[in-house]
Amino acid sequence: MIKLVTGEEMQLIDSYTIKEIGIPSMVLMERAALGIVDHILKRKHIENEKVFILCGSGNNGGDGLAIGRLLGNKGIRTNIMLLSENYTQETSMQLKILQNLNIKVDKYDADQLKKYISESDLIIDAIFGTGLTREVIGHYKDTIQCVNNEDKFVISVDIPSGICSKSGKVLGVAIKANLTVTFGLNKLGNVLYPGTLYASKTNIVDIGFPKRAYDSRMLKHFTFDENALQKLPKREARSNKGTFGKVLVIAGAINMSGAAFLSAMAAYKIGGGLVNIMTHEENRVIIQTSIPEAIVTTFNTLDNKELDKTCFIEFKSSIKDANVIVIGPGLSQCKATKELLEYVIRHSKVPIIIDADGLNVLSNELSLIKEHQVEIIITPHPGEMSRLLGVSIKEVTENLIENANFISKKYNIICALKDARTIVTNPFDDVYINTSGNNGMATAGAGDVLTGIISGLIAQGLRPYEATCLGVYLHGLSGDKAKERVGVYSMMARDIIEEISKVTNIN
Numbered sequence: 001m002i003k004l005v006t007g008e009e010m011q012l013i014d015s016y017t018i019k020e021i022g023i024p025s026m027v028l029m030e031r032a033a034l035g036i037v038d039h040i041l042k043r044k045h046i047e048n049e050k051v052f053i054l055c056g057s058g059n060n061g062g063d064g065l066a067i068g069r070l071l072g073n074k075g076i077r078t079n080i081m082l083l084s085e086n087y088t089q090e091t092s093m094q095l096k097i098l099q100n101l102n103i104k105v106d107k108y109d110a111d112q113l114k115k116y117i118s119e120s121d122l123i124i125d126a127i128f129g130t131g132l133t134r135e136v137i138g139h140y141k142d143t144i145q146c147v148n149n150e151d152k153f154v155i156s157v158d159i160p161s162g163i164c165s166k167s168g169k170v171l172g173v174a175i176k177a178n179l180t181v182t183f184g185l186n187k188l189g190n191v192l193y194p195g196t197l198y199a200s201k202t203n204i205v206d207i208g209f210p211k212r213a214y215d216s217r218m219l220k221h222f223t224f225d226e227n228a229l230q231k232l233p234k235r236e237a238r239s240n241k242g243t244f245g246k247v248l249v250i251a252g253a254i255n256m257s258g259a260a261f262l263s264a265m266a267a268y269k270i271g272g273g274l275v276n277i278m279t280h281e282e283n284r285v286i287i288q289t290s291i292p293e294a295i296v297t298t299f300n301t302l303d304n305k306e307l308d309k310t311c312f313i314e315f316k317s318s319i320k321d322a323n324v325i326v327i328g329p330g331l332s333q334c335k336a337t338k339e340l341l342e343y344v345i346r347h348s349k350v351p352i353i354i355d356a357d358g359l360n361v362l363s364n365e366l367s368l369i370k371e372h373q374v375e376i377i378i379t380p381h382p383g384e385m386s387r388l389l390g391v392s393i394k395e396v397t398e399n400l401i402e403n404a405n406f407i408s409k410k411y412n413i414i415c416a417l418k419d420a421r422t423i424v425t426n427p428f429d430d431v432y433i434n435t436s437g438n439n440g441m442a443t444a445g446a447g448d449v450l451t452g453i454i455s456g457l458i459a460q461g462l463r464p465y466e467a468t469c470l471g472v473y474l475h476g477l478s479g480d481k482a483k484e485r486v487g488v489y490s491m492m493a494r495d496i497i498e499e500i501s502k503v504t505n506i507n
């Protein structure tokens with residue numbers, strides 16, 4: 001698990017390290033500067049290059065001044081410009097050191113700025129870091145635009161200037177970096193959209209915060225890298241299909257058998273022991289032919305689209321047998337879907353994953369999930385989320401974390417809000433931010449694959465929140481493998497399923 005922080009959280013870690021532990025802030029700043037200089041010195045022909053450092057008033061600017069001094073020591077040609085006349089204490093001390101060494105620091109001048117930018121090969125952005133609090137205007141805005149207009153390699157210190165460290169939003173204008181070198185823990189703003197596009201590649205440098213400084217905080221945001229594969233459920237040597245759990249997939253109205261197929265296939269491919277598909281009677285043959293490994297039970301609808309209630313006899317025992325239930329993919333928004341959903345929520349004793357049409361039905365009657373006795377996971381895309389909350393899609397996509405948090409808390413459920421950075425929240429404020437996956441996965445059926453993966457992980461014994469976070473990560477990773485094989489244009493949901501085995505086959 002990789003923790004992510006907001007600027008405020010980083011400042012708390014910073015001040016704990018300085019005040020409680022006693023590591024002077026100048027020591028941290030020096031290490032931060034050394035970390036950036038290491039990256040700069042790795043450039044192939046750095047000895048022939050010219051570097052231009054832009055510094056703001058805060059400690060981000062102080063880092064910039066220290067970088068300038070260290071590069072000067074190495075004989076690298078460096079120009080430094082300060083964009084402010086007021087500085088923090090540490091930045092003043094850095095400036096004093098530079099003055100003692102007779103290192104020239106320019107004050108802001110628009111013409112000189114343009115000259116330095118055009119002469120340089122590398123620009124270091126130390127204008128704003130985690131202390132950015134408001135829209136960037138005036139000469140700061142002009143400076144950032146000048147940098148963005150020239151095609152120079154830019155390294156941002158900690159976070160691209162202009163990006164909000166908490167939300168990833170652009171506060172007016174922001175530096176477009178080629179590389180961002182961040183300190184201690186990665187900032188949310190470097191990971192969330194659109195900030196992540198400005199940060200480009202992000203490297204994290206350890207500047208000596210003691211582990212205790214992280215552990216003493218309740219850091220709630222996290223992401224995964226490939227180490228998360230260790231969280232895959234362990235497979236007992238002495239086992240049978242019951243050992244790895246039973247998934248009930250309630251999916252597929254007439255002509256919508258594909259959704260049921262994709263969810264069920266993914267549940268099997270991730271390691272679920274047995275999948276029971278409850279689908280419309282008309283889908284029986286096609287499902288039995290396409291996935292003979294699944295058990296098929298069916299329901300029928302009457303002329304008025306209501307459910308033929310006789311199906312409940314068989315349905316009762318399917319629900320009783322299951323370790324986890326998926327409901328919604330391809331069910332259509334008819335009365336029967338609502339009846340099935342109501343029945344499942346009332347009678348299930350195991351976790352329920354509600355997706356697609358299950359969510360669309362729910363958005364007309366959210367009170368349905370108030371009655372739940374078991375853990376519920378919803379997996380909406382922004383359109384479904386906007387209907388659930390009664391807000392615009394823009395409001396959802398601009399505030400993914402807040403909206404997912406809100407619904408998790410209000411209804412005591414787990415929410416996987418699907419986006420280029422899928423967010424997974426629970427009622428206890430934990431926030432997983434997914435970084436795997438690619439735009440080839442924006443294809444029909446990819447969501448059905450995700451519900452299948454999550455259900456297969458729960459069937460094998462993972463706790464629902466853990467399974468949802470890991471499921472989202474593995475789904476993205478499978479998509480990344482599919483991208484390598486077929487590319488983003490040709491990717492189909494079945495390609496993601498096909499790659500699950502490559503992702504999980506780690507031993």
Ligand SMILES: NC(=O)C1=CN([C@@H]2O[C@H](COP(=O)(O)OP(=O)(O)OC[C@H]3O[C@@H](n4cnc5c(N)ncnc54)[C@H](OP(=O)(O)O)[C@@H]3O)[C@@H](O)[C@H]2O)[C@H](O)CC1
Nearest residue numbers: 014028029058059060128129130131132133134135136158
């Ligand atoms: N904890 C660490 O990891 C370490 C971080 N370091 C570096 O320090 C920065 C954070 O430093 P901080 O001084 O808190 O913040 P900034 O450098 O980002 O500067 C913010 C200053 O800018 C002013 N401000 C804020 N928004 C604007 C704006 N839109 N326009 C103009 N000015 C703005 C603000 O001052 P005000 O009083 O005007 O609000 C701040 O003074 C971190 O990112 C690291 O790079 C350490 O060096 C090592 C340890």
Ligand SMILES: [K+]
Nearest residue numbers: 128157159161
């Ligand atoms: K910066």
